[in-house]
Amino acid sequence: MPKELVLPEGFVPPEVPDPPATPKDAATVMLVRDGDAGLEVFLQRRVTGMAFAGGMTVFPGGGVDRRDADTSLAWHGPPPTWWASRFACDVGLARALVCAAARETFEESGVLLAGPSEESVVSDVRPYAEARAQLVNRELSLAGFLAEAGLVLRADLLRPWANWVTPEEEKRRFDTRFFLARVPAGQRPDGATSEAADTRWGLPAETLDEWKVGRVGLLPPTWTTLAELEDCRSVDDAMSRERTIEKLMPRVTRDGDMLRIVLPGDPGYETASSHLSPGEPA
Template sequence: MVQLPEELTLPEGFVPKTLPDPPVTPKDAATVILLREGPEVFLQRRVRGMPFAGGMTVFPGGGVDPRDADASVAWSGPVPEWWARRFGCGTELARALVCAAVRETFEESGVLLAGPGPDAVVGDTSAFADARAALVSREISLAGFLADAGLVLRADLLRPWSNWVTPEAEPRRYDTRFFLAAMPEGQRADAVTSEAVEAYWSSPRAALEDWERGRCGLLPPTWVTLTEIAEYGSVAAALAADRTPAKVLPKLVRRDGRWRAVLPGEPGYDGEGQ
């Protein structure tokens, strides 16, 4: 894994003055790295007042809903058992993670990784605008939406990428599995979400340059992911990467009056951060 730059610090107020004791148990979550040719990634700048990652530039994603584990969801592609092996978790959780990835991507960007059959994908999602709003408000579940629309979840359009756990010092913690997916032909990603103030496509290198110039804020998982994706010359090459993610638990250390994340294997990870 790439090392984090010394300049990557957390905004003031991001870490509470009184650290949780004991640490908060992480909630399961899913994040999707949407790719289109360039390659470019789809990014969103979160509303500054959000309780988690406010003001930061991120990929679409969010927490697992208990209904995401519904075994009745119409499914095409690698079975939950396959995902469970890749992410090192139980089958029920693996199913919920894949469903959460599809649901959150649709809710936050309008991109729907589903189709009328196992070999097809929706070309225009505008007809499902009401269902999208109902998913956001939790009036319906993903399984119910897909069943009513006659759609099949396309798990084969997703790839496992990484698994990041929020540091123990933070009051809101997530065990987040990152997925990779190519932008479906005919669909468009939008900014119709209350959680972001802007959304845009960018090459990974351009996004990292924006961070270097202070134009956006990146959390360690986003910085590392952008750095990794930047090494691939095409969407196909990135999708072909064979990855079995291991959990990455950064630690927060206080240096020169600023909080910094330290990854396993980096200097200071096994020491005490003050």
């Protein structure tokens, strides 16, 4: 990780809880499109004061709901067994992760990765505005919504990208699988979610430049993913990449008056201290 990627004082508790919190399964989706200057990604700045990652710029996503594992849901694309092999998890969780990715994307950005048939995708999501609100309020499950609307989940529109686990210091932890998805033709992501202060499209390189000068806050998974997407020439290029997915859990270490992030393979990873109070050794 770059030396500049530090966490604000007080962002994480001063020491690892004993025992550490169990990570909650979650899914996040990088929505991408081709712009005049190259691949662009959709980003949201989370509302300041939220319990997790408040004020940070992130991709749409959230925790898995138990109803995401509903096997009655109409599905097209790689089967849950394929996703289970890519994310190294059981088949039931793999199904739930893909459904959570589609559900959270629709809830937080209005992009619906579904269609009336296996060969088509919804181009106008306005008729489903009420269903979107019901999904947000947990009044409706994704399977119930798709069945009522006569839609098929298009799992083939998603690609597996990465797997990040929140550091053990955090009280709220997530085991998050990252997905990539092209925005379907005719659909436009929006900011109509209570969790985002604002939203935007941006070139990965431009967002990283803004981070360097302090205009946006990025967590390690977001920073790393943007750096990876910066290397992609187009959406087709990004969607066609075969990635080896390993579970990554950053650790936090103190460097003077700053909290730095280290990853497996970094010389300081194994010796990262469980005590992060000022004055404690790293």
